Amino acid sequence: MSNTEIILEYSDPTADTGKKIMLFTSPLWGILAPLAAVASIPMTGFDPMCCYYVFGFFLITAGCLGATIAFADNRIIISKRGLRVPPLLTLFALGRDEIPWTSISSLAVEEDRNFDPTEAQSLVTKQLVLKLKDKDTISLRLHQLKKEQVEQLVLSLSLWLDEKVALPLLEIKEAAGAGGKRLEDKRRKREGDSDLPSDMTFTQLWQSELQSRYSATAFMPLEPDQTIRDGTLKIIRQISFGGLSAVYLCQQNQKELRVLKESVVPLNNKASLRDKAREMFQREAAILIKVEHEQIARVVDFFTEEERTYLLLAHIEGVNLRQLVRETGALPEERVLSIAASLLSPLRYLHALTPPVVHRDISPENIILEEEDRAVLIDFGAANEFLGTATGTLVGKQCYISPEQFKGKACTASDLYSLGATLYFLITGEDPTPISSSSPAEKRPEISAGTDALVKDLTALEIEDRIKTVEELQVRLTPLLSTGVGNLP
Numbered sequence: 001m002s003n004t005e006i007i008l009e010y011s012d013p014t015a016d017t018g019k020k021i022m023l024f025t026s027p028l029w030g031i032l033a034p035l036a037a038v039a040s041i042p043m044t045g046f047d048p049m050c051c052y053y054v055f056g057f058f059l060i061t062a063g064c065l066g067a068t069i070a071f072a073d074n075r076i077i078i079s080k081r082g083l084r085v086p087p088l089l090t091l092f093a094l095g096r097d098e099i100p101w102t103s104i105s106s107l108a109v110e111e112d113r114n115f116d117p118t119e120a121q122s123l124v125t126k127q128l129v130l131k132l133k134d135k136d137t138i139s140l141r142l143h144q145l146k147k148e149q150v151e152q153l154v155l156s157l158s159l160w161l162d163e164k165v166a167l168p169l170l171e172i173k174e175a176a177g178a179g180g181k182r183l184e185d186k187r188r189k190r191e192g193d194s195d196l197p198s199d200m201t202f203t204q205l206w207q208s209e210l211q212s213r214y215s216a217t218a219f220m221p222l223e224p225d226q227t228i229r230d231g232t233l234k235i236i237r238q239i240s241f242g243g244l245s246a247v248y249l250c251q252q253n254q255k256e257l258r259v260l261k262e263s264v265v266p267l268n269n270k271a272s273l274r275d276k277a278r279e280m281f282q283r284e285a286a287i288l289i290k291v292e293h294e295q296i297a298r299v300v301d302f303f304t305e306e307e308r309t310y311l312l313l314a315h316i317e318g319v320n321l322r323q324l325v326r327e328t329g330a331l332p333e334e335r336v337l338s339i340a341a342s343l344l345s346p347l348r349y350l351h352a353l354t355p356p357v358v359h360r361d362i363s364p365e366n367i368i369l370e371e372e373d374r375a376v377l378i379d380f381g382a383a384n385e386f387l388g389t390a391t392g393t394l395v396g397k398q399c400y401i402s403p404e405q406f407k408g409k410a411c412t413a414s415d416l417y418s419l420g421a422t423l424y425f426l427i428t429g430e431d432p433t434p435i436s437s438s439s440p441a442e443k444r445p446e447i448s449a450g451t452d453a454l455v456k457d458l459t460a461l462e463i464e465d466r467i468k469t470v471e472e473l474q475v476r477l478t479p480l481l482s483t484g485v486g487n488l489p
Helices: 014-026 026-039 048-072 147-160 163-190 202-213 271-289 321-328 333-342 346-350 382-391 411-429 449-458 472-485
Strands: 004-010 077-080 083-084 104-110 128-131 137-141 231-244 245-252 256-264 300-305 308-314 367-369 375-377
Touching: 004 147, 014 026, 026 048, 077 147, 163 231, 202 333, 231 256, 231 300, 271 300, 271 308, 271 449, 321 367, 321 411, 333 346, 333 411, 333 449, 333 472, 346 411, 346 472, 411 472, 449 472
Parallel strands: none
Antiparallel strands: 004 077, 077 083, 104 128, 128 137, 231 245, 245 256, 256 308, 300 308, 367 375
């Protein structure tokens, strides 16, 4: 999991023909041209014309060698840093390792007028046109990728590009969704028609997420003043909404303020899968109701109504960490460490329960600061886990989810990864890169080595390299807090 690069093979007939020509003529430019250059060297005296001949023959050899290498490189390489395309796609790509995601200003999906069905590896007849901030343009003909590779490319662009830039990708959702379904069917057949997702590879997860992300749903959030559960819960306003879930501020029995977390599974899912997921949610929610800690928002109730599942939580007054950073900017290092220390107690409590409770949704939105910067955890990820199980896809804030949680294998160490990602946000004022080890000193060089090392070790991709217990985190935090700065002793 430490290597998140995805390599796609871009089948370009022009490049293949060029490579064959260069290899066929290689005896001419690879052997005869150098021999001719050597033979042109004058044995006696200085002859300027001979020097030109020598230079010319060696230039032919070097040029042909470079062309052969360029024709042979047919890789599209995708990583968290950016995108690398085959050198022959544009002159811009020559000599450049990769194109940073931030340098892509817009994206368009156009019909491929040069599409030839006889050479296609898939039914995709469109091309992606990436426009860069320096006015250059890169066109990727999708039929020159295998169908499953188109899915990987589209999902990668959706994940790493700005949401508005990636919006045109919806135009190829049908082709991508069909490929995702075919892959899922193959996986289920191989695993004995298992309904629940298993330990999938990182690439397969992206493919599965793609299928769900582009599937049509009829989910509509509840409106203000709408009532549910026999009129005992009245919706006041929507707090957040995304995909197949929503969070509301509501009033219970015309008295207490509550937070209501809602999720819905598409009705086109298999009934057995929906039932299993609902059973898992009810089991998880029953455990959460028993959680009692002054720094954890209490789960008041859970229920299902009209195929929608709800988790009802106590309402906590205060400002969440994202609101705080939005209002004040990045926080001082000492304050960030103090907030981290404040979270030791609720995390220790959750992880020490039998069985251990994994919060699953630690992020700036789900941590509220009370007086004296006491942090309170809210909005458990149980509904996210339920929805993810039922749809076979990731649900949650991708910038704060650990690699193993991305694979549906959340553990207590996953909460510590999410905490580290949250600390990075507090220090830099920016969301971390998804599925990566974060270093706040890269954004703020004045951050001390100790604090930078702490965040990097909390967000290590491999669990064995990570700070994976609250006790270990406390050992690391104590000397940083005692010095007043983040210097390691």
